[in-house]
Amino acid sequence: MTENSERRVISVIVVNEASVLSRITDLFSGRGYNITSLTVAPIPDSKYSRLTIVTSGSVRVIEQITKQLHKLIPVLRVYEHCDLVEKEMALVKFPITENISDINSLCDAYNGKIVDIGDDMIIGMVTDEPKRVENFLSAIKKYNPKEIVRSGAVALER
Amino acid sequence: MQISGAQMVIEAFIAEGVDTVFGYPGGAIMNVYDEIYKQDKFQHILNRHEQASVHAAEGYAKASGKVGVAMITSGPGFTNAVTGLADAYMDSIPLVVVSGQVPMSLIGTDAFQEIDAVGISRPCTKHNYLVTDANDLARVLKEAFYIARSGRPGPVHVDIPKDVTAQIAEFDYSKPVDLETYKPHTKGSTRQIKKAMEAIANSKRPLFYLGGGIINSNAAYEVRDLIHRTGIPAVETFMARGTLSHDDKYLISMLGMHGSYAANMAMSETDMVIALGARFDDRVTGKLSEFAKNAGVIHVDIDPASISKLVNADFPIVGDVKNVVEEMLELADTINPDHYESWRETINNFDELHPLAFHEDSERLKPQWVVKRVGELLGDNANISTDVGQHQMWAAQFYPFTRPRQFISSGGLGTMGFGFPAAMGVKAASPEKTSINFTGDGSILMNVQELMTAVEKKLPVINIILNNNFLGMVRQWQTLFYDKRHSETDLSVQPDFVKLSEAFGGIGYRVHTKEEFDAALKDAVEKNVVAFIEVLVERFENVMPMVPAGGSLFNMMLLEKKKETK
Ligand SMILES: Cc1cc2nc3c(=O)[nH]c(=O)nc-3n(C[C@H](O)[C@H](O)[C@H](O)COP(=O)(O)OP(=O)(O)OC[C@H]3O[C@@H](n4cnc5c(N)ncnc54)[C@H](O)[C@@H]3O)c2cc1C
Ligand SMILES: Cc1ncc(C[n+]2csc(CCOP(=O)(O)OP(=O)(O)O)c2C)c(N)n1
Ligand SMILES: [Mg+2]
Numbered sequence: 061m062t063e064n065s066e067r068r069v070i071s072v073i074v075v076n077e078a079s080v081l082s083r084i085t086d087l088f089s090g091r092g093y094n095i096t097s098l099t100v101a102p103i104p105d106s107k108y109s110r111l112t113i114v115t116s117g118s119v120r121v122i123e124q125i126t127k128q129l130h131k132l133i134p135v136l137r138v139y140e141h142c143d144l145v146e147k148e149m150a151l152v153k154f155p156i157t158e159n160i161s162d163i164n165s166l167c168d169a170y171n172g173k174i175v176d177i178g179d180d181m182i183i184g185m186v187t188d189e190p191k192r193v194e195n196f197l198s199a200i201k202k203y204n205p206k207e208i209v210r211s212g213a214v215a216l217e218r
Numbered sequence: 219m220q221i222s223g224a225q226m227v228i229e230a231f232i233a234e235g236v237d238t239v240f241g242y243p244g245g246a247i248m249n250v251y252d253e254i255y256k257q258d259k260f261q262h263i264l265n266r267h268e269q270a271s272v273h274a275a276e277g278y279a280k281a282s283g284k285v286g287v288a289m290i291t292s293g294p295g296f297t298n299a300v301t302g303l304a305d306a307y308m309d310s311i312p313l314v315v316v317s318g319q320v321p322m323s324l325i326g327t328d329a330f331q332e333i334d335a336v337g338i339s340r341p342c343t344k345h346n347y348l349v350t351d352a353n354d355l356a357r358v359l360k361e362a363f364y365i366a367r368s369g370r371p372g373p374v375h376v377d378i379p380k381d382v383t384a385q386i387a388e389f390d391y392s393k394p395v396d397l398e399t400y401k402p403h404t405k406g407s408t409r410q411i412k413k414a415m416e417a418i419a420n421s422k423r424p425l426f427y428l429g430g431g432i433i434n435s436n437a438a439y440e441v442r443d444l445i446h447r448t449g450i451p452a453v454e455t456f457m458a459r460g461t462l463s464h465d466d467k468y469l470i471s472m473l474g475m476h477g478s479y480a481a482n483m484a485m486s487e488t489d490m491v492i493a494l495g496a497r498f499d500d501r502v503t504g505k506l507s508e509f510a511k512n513a514g515v516i517h518v519d520i521d522p523a524s525i526s527k528l529v530n531a532d533f534p535i536v537g538d539v540k541n542v543v544e545e546m547l548e549l550a551d552t553i554n555p556d557h558y559e560s561w562r563e564t565i566n567n568f569d570e571l572h573p574l575a576f577h578e579d580s581e582r583l584k585p586q587w588v589v590k591r592v593g594e595l596l597g598d599n600a601n602i603s604t605d606v607g608q609h610q611m612w613a614a615q616f617y618p619f620t621r622p623r624q625f626i627s628s629g630g631l632g633t634m635g636f637g638f639p640a641a642m643g644v645k646a647a648s649p650e651k652t653s654i655n656f657t658g659d660g661s662i663l664m665n666v667q668e669l670m671t672a673v674e675k676k677l678p679v680i681n682i683i684l685n686n687n688f689l690g691m692v693r694q695w696q697t698l699f700y701d702k703r704h705s706e707t708d709l710s711v712q713p714d715f716v717k718l719s720e721a722f723g724g725i726g727y728r729v730h731t732k733e734e735f736d737a738a739l740k741d742a743v744e745k746n747v748v749a750f751i752e753v754l755v756e757r758f759e760n761v762m763p764m765v766p767a768g769g770s771l772f773n774m775m776l777l778e779k780k781k782e783t784k
Contacts, residue, residue, distance in 0.1 A: 075399055078348070083340060090341050120526070127523035133345045133365060136399045 065116050067096070069141045069215045070126060072111040075134040076102055083132050084111065093117060093125050097148075097190075097212030108136060112214045114190070143218045148190045149211040150197065156180050158203040170196040181206065219390070223352035223383040224249035227316060230359035232259045233391045236287050238278060238646050239263070240271040244291025245331060246318030249383035251289075263646065263675050266667040268295050270639035272302020273665070276311045277643025280626045281601060283436060285312045285366050286643065292318045293331030296377075297338070301633060303373050304342040308630025309457065310434060312371035314362045321381040322350060335377045344372030350379070352387035364395045369402030370521040371434055402520060406537030408545060414492075414516045414533040415549040421490035421514070423561045424450045427473070430457025430629070431495015431519060437540035438622035441494060442466070444543050449555025451565055453481040455496050457629045460619035470565055471574060474502040475765045476611045479572035482763070482771040484565050485510055493517045495539045498528040499630070508770035518542045572763070574615055577780050585684040585755040586612050588735065592654060592682065593618040595739055600652040601644045603627065603679075605637035605661030608690040611761045613656040635664030641679040642672055652680065652743055659685040659709050662750075669722035672748035680742045683715060683752045686759065694760045698775075719750040726750040 074080045081100060088095050096114040103110050115125060122140065129138045154163055160174070163184055167173050170193070172186030186196050190213050197208060221229065227250050231239065239262045243251040254262050265271040268290045275286030290299045296317045306313045320329040336348045345365050347358045362374040418424050432441050438461045445452055445468045453473040454461055462469040471478035473485050491513045503509040506528060517531035518539055525534045535542055576586040589612050592600065598620045604610040604627040619625055626644055628636040637655040645653035662683050672679055689707040696704050716726030725747055727738035735753060742749040763774040
């Protein structure tokens with residue numbers, strides 16, 4: 061069986077209660093599924109939270125992941141997205157000695173800007189599609205980034 | 219009603235109609251045991267190990283169709299019970315297991331007998347709870363019973379800190395369960411059922427593949443009806459034994475690794491598999507790419523995750539088997555049983571070519587003979603539990619099952635030590651039947667302390683030890699696939715099983731011949747106390763047929779034809 065692995069974004073609506081996140085991550089590790097990224101935050105004015113999970117697997121594996129997620133008692137809904145708007149944020153710390161205006165224009169090109177300037181460093185922020193965030197991160201390599209943090213993707217169906 | 223958390227546990231059990239609780243006390247659960255002492259609505263059976271408590275609750279649940287209940291303390295009490303939880307999870311057995319936990323104020327401090335119990339039970343339960351406020355207890359316990367028995371059944375674990383069992387709070391068990399996120403789908407799509415029935419009518423060699431879900435769903439008699447009206451032959455999984463009576467002319471036999479030649483060939487030749495509550499386990503399918511290669515697949519299962527997990531379903535039907543089969547029955551007249559005459563003939567020919575059989579031996583008793591003989595002597599009057607190993611497969615192959623819930627065995631996890639405590643639970647649930655446990659000389663020692671429980675509580679389980687002085691199933695693989703290097707499987711050093719049973723107050727027999735066996739079984743049934751019948755059987759007998767792991771169903775190793783001696 062040669063089944064192609066593809067990247068998928070899955071949103072999960074769960075009851076906002078203790079241990080619900082470990083139920084989900086345990087399911088992924090226990091069944092050998094990948095998690096590329098996972099974000100979670102409460103849904104305003106409800107008892108639910110929304111998780112966005114980026115994963116990869118064959119069509120069969122993705123189908124099992126959504127079914128197994130749905131089987132968990134506190135899971136209300138599982139969306140496996142096809143047509144979606146997907147965004148991710150990244151923060152990058154640069155030494156103050158780097159070319160600030162170069163960095164600023166780069167951030168600008170990826171829906172971002174410089175968000176903090178200190179005595180010895182500056183912090184740039186971008187918000188874009190995960191693919192583009194990756195491009196940004198490779199483009200800034202030559203400015204000696206000291207620390208990089210990515211938020212993981214969030215997504216909404218169109 | 220304002221009562222303590224401990225009293226709530228008792229009240230919830232009573233409200234759920236629980237009549238038997240299996241368990242073992244300890245510090246963290248003492249408040250609840252104090253309330254058990256004060257009540258007389260249900261009996262508590264003190265096992266001598268927490269693993270046995272959970273297996274006994276499983277046996278009870280499987281035999282009765284009700285939720286089995288076990289109670290244990292924190293730390294080592296809980297960890298001892300984990301094997302039972304995992305076993306119940308794999309075999310979809312409804313249980314509620316309540317454990318004590320250290321007081322809330324001590325959680326996270328590495329307190330005495332503290333362990334992250336819900337962290338451990340999460341992957342081997344259908345759901346679990348850590349109750350942090352007695353005000354939640356009525357809701358949680360009610361949900362626990364509901365979740366355990368509904369949908370695809372399974373074990374639910376409720377962990378209760380000691381201070382919560384002492385806390386006084388409001389208890390109202392009358393509120394209905396309201397779980398917005400859990401609504402099992404029990405009614406199959408009528409359109410899909412109709413399409414499936416059309417596909418069956420258009421097939422030439424359809425085959426029912428009956429699974430344990432039928433037993434869970436109490437649908438065996440509807441399934442029998444459907445099979446008789448459509449004339450379509452059927453194979454059973456290990457977990458489905460007893461769905462059809464052994465003498466049903468449409469029953470081929472068990473399929474899979476140790477299935478019959480005819481059952482496995484039928485599955486290989488069918489053009490339409492009708493899977494009812496079966497999960498395409500690897501012990502059943504063998505090599506997946508060769509499994510029922512030319513067949514369409516109709517798959518009825520209450521758990522959507524079982525469908526198209528391993529084998530793609532052309533007609534997926536999510537629902538309770540009983541509901542779906544009832545709808546199928548309404549359309550049964552669209553199928554003409556005469557259609558399948560020659561298909562049934564083909565299967566009968568397979569069976570005549572290589573029937574399930576064994577060769578008698580003049581020197582030593584054959585284990586298969588023992589199973590068959592118990593069937594002849596007790597038949598429908600016995601419930602049959604087993605441990606794990608060769609004896610388990612022979613029980614599944616050769617016992618003449620007549621009804622659902624007659625066969626209780628650890629299929630998915632394959633837990634040695636399951637049989638004896640499970641057979642006690644079976645006896646507690648179904649006292650009018652003889653409770654037999656077919657076990658091995660290896661397995662029986664894994665919960666042998668239950669002799670004490672059985673003596674004390676007068677649970678007269680008859681343990682038939684098919685003694686081959688080997689961890690026989692592993693020895694068989696070593697013989698066949700490891701060039702006879704019998705690494706650590708020789709059990710030549712053994713206890714005196716007769717004295718062992720007697721030491722606890724049970725009875726024991728050592729049996730070499732057929733006559734001795736008949737006499738021992740008769741005596742044990744009459745004496746009605748827990749018994750060991752140790753049968754010295756042929757050491758090197760192998761379970762046949764056998765599909766080597768990962769092989770195709772149609773490539774079986776078969777029983778060697780006996781050389782004709784004149
Ligand atoms: C040493 C050893 C050898 C073995 N060899 C074999 C062998 O040769 N052949 C064999 O068959 N097994 C064998 N087994 C057992 C095997 O491991 C599996 O336990 C067994 O095959 C599973 O049976 P099943 O498919 O009926 O599923 P079960 O485990 O009984 O699962 C039931 C299925 O039905 C569904 N279900 C539950 N309730 C309902 C409902 N109300 N309505 C609809 N669906 C429902 C569940 O979702 C699940 O998919 C062996 C085990 C051991 C230990
Ligand atoms: C707890 C546990 N440990 C190990 C095994 C692996 N195992 C499967 S069958 C078997 C041998 C069982 O021996 P015995 O009870 O004597 O039965 P026999 O096969 O000889 O009939 C073993 C060790 C298991 N299934 N369960
Ligand atoms: Mg043995």
